[in-house]
Amino acid sequence: MDLKRFIRDVPDFPEPGVLFRDITPLLQNAQAFRYTIEKLTERFEDSGLAAVVGIESRGFLFAAPLASNLGLPLVPVRKPGKLPAAHMRVEYALEYGTGELDIHSDALHRDTAVVIVDDLIATGGTAVAAAKLVELLGARVNALAFVVELVDLGGRKRLQDYELFSLIRYE
Amino acid sequence: MDLKRFIRDVPDFPEPGVLFRDITPLLQNAQAFRYTIEKLTERFEDSGLAAVVGIESRGFLFAAPLASNLGLPLVPVRKPGKLPAAHMRVEYALEYGTGELDIHSDALHRDTAVVIVDDLIATGGTAVAAAKLVELLGARVNALAFVVELVDLGGRKRLQDYELFSLIRYE
Numbered sequence: 490m491d492l493k494r495f496i497r498d499v500p501d502f503p504e505p506g507v508l509f510r511d512i513t514p515l516l517q518n519a520q521a522f523r524y525t526i527e528k529l530t531e532r533f534e535d536s537g538l539a540a541v542v543g544i545e546s547r548g549f550l551f552a553a554p555l556a557s558n559l560g561l562p563l564v565p566v567r568k569p570g571k572l573p574a575a576h577m578r579v580e581y582a583l584e585y586g587t588g589e590l591d592i593h594s595d596a597l598h599r600d601t602a603v604v605i606v607d608d609l610i611a612t613g614g615t616a617v618a619a620a621k622l623v624e625l626l627g628a629r630v631n632a633l634a635f636v637v638e639l640v641d642l643g644g645r646k647r648l649q650d651y652e653l654f655s656l657i658r659y660e
Numbered sequence: 661m662d663l664k665r666f667i668r669d670v671p672d673f674p675e676p677g678v679l680f681r682d683i684t685p686l687l688q689n690a691q692a693f694r695y696t697i698e699k700l701t702e703r704f705e706d707s708g709l710a711a712v713v714g715i716e717s718r719g720f721l722f723a724a725p726l727a728s729n730l731g732l733p734l735v736p737v738r739k740p741g742k743l744p745a746a747h748m749r750v751e752y753a754l755e756y757g758t759g760e761l762d763i764h765s766d767a768l769h770r771d772t773a774v775v776i777v778d779d780l781i782a783t784g785g786t787a788v789a790a791a792k793l794v795e796l797l798g799a800r801v802n803a804l805a806f807v808v809e810l811v812d813l814g815g816r817k818r819l820q821d822y823e824l825f826s827l828i829r830y831e
Contacts, residue, residue: 499744509744513764516734517711519727526728540688546717550724550734556690557697557725563687565721573670573680593684 492657495521496637510637510659512608516550525551525656529634530558532654533604538631540564540597544590544607544619545571551636552606564596564603566619577625581618590615592622599627609637610655613644620651663828666692667808681808681830683779687721696722696827700805701729703825704775709802711735711768715761715778715790716742722807723777735767735774737790748796752789761786763793770798780808781826784815791822 495515502509515521529551538561543552545567556563569578569589576591597603605619610633620630630651638644638655645653666686673680686692700722709732714723716738727734740749740760747762768774776790781804791801801822809815809826816824 497745502744503741511744513736513743513745513767516727516736517767519731519733522734523728523731543721546720549717549720550714550736553721554725554728556687557694557728560690560694562690563693563721565684565687567717570674572684573673573682574668574684596684596688 490521490524492521492525492636496657510609510639512547512550512636515636525636526554526558528656529555529606529654533632533634534559536604536631537602538604539601540603540628542566542592542597542603542605542619542623544605544615547608548606551608551634555604555606555634564592566590566592566605566622577622579618579621579625581614582612583614588615588618590618590622592619592626594626597623597626597628601628602631603628604631605633607633607635609639610635610644610648610653611639611642613642613647616644617647620648661692661695663692663696663807667828681780681810683718683721683807686807696807697725697729699827700726700777700825703805704803705730707775707802708773709775710772711774711799713737713763713768713774713776713790713794715776715786718779719777722779722805726775726777726805735763737761737763737776737793748793750789750792750796752785754785755783759786759789761789761793763797765797768794768797768799772799773802774799775802776804778804778806780810781806781815781819781824782810782813784813784818787815788818791819 541556712727
């Protein structure tokens with residue numbers, strides 16, 4: 490299935506000069522959404538993973554079905570002020586500014602093998618921050634998975650220590 | 661399975677005097693998470709639904725696996741500034757001030773039967789706003805589903821025109 494057909498290009502969002510790749514048409518097409526989740530599931534079943542980490546909030550849309558299909562725990566990585574219990578925090582540079590991400594300190598046991606899931610990778614700043622959070626807890630990043638990869642923005646290079654899986658690539 | 665065992669009570673979050681019901685232990689227990697998704701799926705299969713609407717962002721964690729299991733489109737209802745294309749907006753009252761929720765104008769066809777999913781219902785303000793958005797598009801709210809219901813806060817009463825399903829109830 491050509492998933493790119495279900496990505497909508499929105500010029501000048503969230504600011505002038507940016508071409509936004511909108512995944513909502515993919516979500517809203519039952520066949521395309523199901524196919525996306527099946528492809529992620531196929532890729533990561535029998536991979537020795539012990540948890541799925543989803544990045545707030547569009548990452549949740551793919552991490553949650555993947556965790557459910559694989560029968561694995563789901564660990565949310567969230568924006569500041571959202572996680573109520575003791576947590577670790579990492580600051581990072583975004584495509585459009587700076588941001589922070591949190592993870593609950595009790596979210597992962599040491600040496601747990603995880604896949605980190607987000608909807609899209611651009612410069613990779615968010616994904617690098619999520620990987621740092623996982624490693625701060627002593628767990629291991631086995632792979633990172635994205636539905637959309639904006640290849641030219643170089644995220645893959647910043648994550649070259651990890652395996653990176655993506656379904657739709659824009660050069 | 662007694663799902664309440666997997667809800668963590670966090671006093672004074674997000675502000676003094678509030679007892680926060682934290683769902684992350686449920687997500688992080690593979691059996692509990694899987695059981696939750698199975699119960700939601702059982703309840704809504706063969707219900708004549710044509711789409712699942714998930715409320716940002718914790719609602720995504722349950723709406724996405726449900727849509728994936730049911731083979732239905734997934735429609736995100738999001739906070740302002742997140743949806744890139746033409747959208748409808750509804751304002752609703754919060755304890756202090758107001759909140760807003762958006763839906764893409766092309767997200768649902770007229771007369772589509774949907775279930776709205778969120779992690780938790782308290783006073784019901786967010787759920788009422790989501791139902792209004794669905795109806796602004798001419799679609800129909802067949803049911804609303806929540807993992808946690810804070811019964812004393814009266815959300816069910818504000819939503820009495822709809823069927824309301826919840827898995828964990830606090831009186």
